[in-house]
């Protein structure tokens with residue numbers, strides 16, 4: 001996955017078409033939503049996106065899969081399953097997991113350095 005400027009597709013979590021974004025299967029996530037999502041992952045409290053949509057932590061293993069990687073759980077090398085924390089924007093039916101938020105943050109950090 002490479003950093004992209006979005007190619008005109010709106011951020012899945014706020015609808016913004018501006019700024020650096022990281023592409024996903026259903027659409028990209030923007031820098032502001034990556035930042036807000038990482039805060040939700042850190043303390044579990046809801047955050048608002050720039051558009052005022054609410055990002056909330058998803059803890060149920062049965063809730064929607066991450067739309068960026070298609071997972072809802074982590075598998076350890078012993079074959080054990082651990083819950084994968086996700087953040088959703090119910091108003092836009094968008095979901096991203098902690099791992100993909102971390103990855104998106106890394107990609108955007110690199111892109112912004114250039």
Ligand SMILES: [Zn+2]
Pocket residue numbers: 011012013014015016029030031032033034049
């Ligand atoms: Zn956004």
Ligand SMILES: [Zn+2]
Pocket residue numbers: 066067068069070071096097098099100101
């Ligand atoms: Zn994911």
